[in-house]
Amino acid sequence: MTSIAMSAFRSSARACRTISRKTPRCALVPPLAKDKLALFKMKGFFEAKGQPPPDSKSCFEGATRKAPDCCPLPPLIEKNIVDDCREKYIDLKIVPGAKRREGSCIAQCVFHDIKAFNASSNTLDKEAVEKVILQTAGSNEDIGSMLSKIISDCHGRVTKNPVFLIQPISTVPGRAGCSFLPQALINCIKTELFTNCPSSLWFGGPECDKLKQKLSVGCSFSSIVG
Known part of the structure; x- marks a missing residue:
């Protein structure tokens, strides 16, 4: 994660802590598009691992x-x-x-x-x-x-x-x-x-x-x- 994204992520974390305790949970998502893209790529990697292996x-x-x-x-x-x-x-x-x-x-x-x-x-x-x-x-x-x-x-x-x-x-x-x-x-x-x-x-x-x-x-x- 980039330094800018990390800073934004920490700010989100601080904001979450100010939410009322009645709120069940707070989802922290890095805001930058390229960090989201990395998450999607990781998700795709794990999905692909479940498929039958291809012939080389x-x-x-x-x-x-x-x-x-x-x-x-x-x-x-x-x-x-x-x-x-x-x-x-x-x-x-x-x-x-x-x-x-x-x-x-x-x-x-x-x-x-x-x-x-x-x-x-x-x-x-x-x-x-x-x-x-x-x-x-x-x-x-x-x-x-x-x-x-x-x-x-x-x-x-x-x-x-x-x-x-x-x-x-x-x-x-x-x-x-x-x-x-x-x-x-x-x-x-x-x-x-x-x-x-x-x-x-x-x-x-x-x-x-x-x-x-x-x-x-x-x-x-x-x-x-x-």
């Missing part, structure tokens, strides 16, 4: 192969459901290092359509998610036996993480912000499937190992899909 630029660089080249996972949800939601919403553009104000509206739409997400309570229905994914991919001989445990583990991990429970801020005027939860859950499930890719699906090699390494340090699955 390194998550998108340094590998010549993408996830489907290394471990071609089968669809987890029927393609027509996903396509219908892609027609309704434009997915978020991923900007390396940029904080996300909301989750994927496409992912939220998909989870809403399979009755696995309640927007009013911002909750995920694990049983509904498991039912749909097992119907779609449960019979797959490569990953079918892994799905139930991965879904359960990821549901517990995501729904207990406060960064995915914060109130989203819409990037489009006129609609509510889309929850972080559906996107976080599907990202977790695909990350676990890729990290534990069965040998029958894994193509291997140094470039594919690089992708596993990226996931191990916190990069999202979306960043290695291409």
